[in-house]
Amino acid sequence: MSTVAHNSHITPFLWFDNNAEEAARFYTGIFPNSRILETVPNQTGTSPATAAVLLVHFELDGTRFTALNGGPQFPFNESISFVVHCATQAEIDDYWERLTAEGGSEVQCGWLKDKYGVSWQVVPAHISQLARSRKAMQALMQMKKLDIAALERAAQE
Template sequence: MNNNIFPCLWYDGDAKQSAEFYCKVFNGGITADTPVVVNIDVFGQRLMLLNGGPQFRKNPSISFMVICETEDEVQKYWDQLLEGGMALMELGSYSWSRKYGWVQDKYGVTWQLFLGEKASDQKMIPTLMFINENNGKAQEAMELYTRIFPDSSIGNVLKYGDGSEGHSIPEPSENVQHAHFVIDNYSFFCMDSSYDHQFDFNEGISIVVMTDDQKQTDIYWNGLTSDGGRESMCGWLKDKYGLSWQIVPKRLIQLMNDSDQEKAYKVVQAMMKMQKIIIQDLEDAYQS
């Protein structure tokens, strides 16, 4: 499992309360605690919680599948996450799992609790839902992501036409009902959905990729912004499907956390003017 890739959840001031809540629910721990960023470790995986302001709201286009070993474990998480939240699919027995439920918690994050076998050593797996204009593009997206990143592969892919159970809305047979893919040893699930969803990918949930050097930064940035992607500021971008990524050199974090606060501030000021992060420009600002 790769902890250089991890989800970032956007908050309007309540990241710390949310972090404490998830640590309680999943028996995790807070690993970084600043007014802007709180990092937590859940199941040995990293989650970043960002106090970014009121601009973006999290939605179910990206949910988190938690693979549970017992019915009691599913129930324990469900009861806690449902408090102050709402059920998107009621907890019950389905053809794909003896005990499954989809819940949106009180902080707007959605969780799919699933009793079954893990597809990898990851217990918590971000699940991308390709909807609206992206409906039918899950397979194409998996192929794009696995081309860009090393140590990547597409695992099991279940299409709607593969003799699966009926759905209230007919799905094209070639659409992906459920698929597993890996980028740089980090697992994702994805699916297509023809429902008329009133939301889509946005900055409320993004995927952070920590890079070792400028070459790696350039490869990921250029690959994800190609063919209809869009550059944003401070290492943020949207790929052609509107999924938000943060491509962050590890050197940026080192310089921003320097004990010389004046130098660290210069680095932050330089970063704020960038789209793609240029490590040499950060070094120059640090030395100035």
């Protein structure tokens, strides 16, 4: 018989150099229903000496995350990203602007990197439906920040 709890949850765990708390505050300032849950002081000596906090537990719109000040060993890359599903163009514009602020960068096809190097996809809520259209996908491939109206027009062609 398994001893694993059936109500377990999966929590994204993000490895930062020494700015996990700063990043958690940045993210919780962007997404609604978000908050810092707990900070764990750095008492182990295993995290960079400049980080007063070892771990930060936080929620982004109800999804729990953990951030670690672990040092510069493991930088973020595009192989993992977080998808933000948006109902309107105004939402896409707002998340895009806020996530690319202060040194973030636009990538391609609705992808961006924030100032910490974390990859995000800011997409229409109905992206799967739009992706069924070859012309909409061709239009998407030419965009950085996605334009819902243009994608919908392309899907109608």
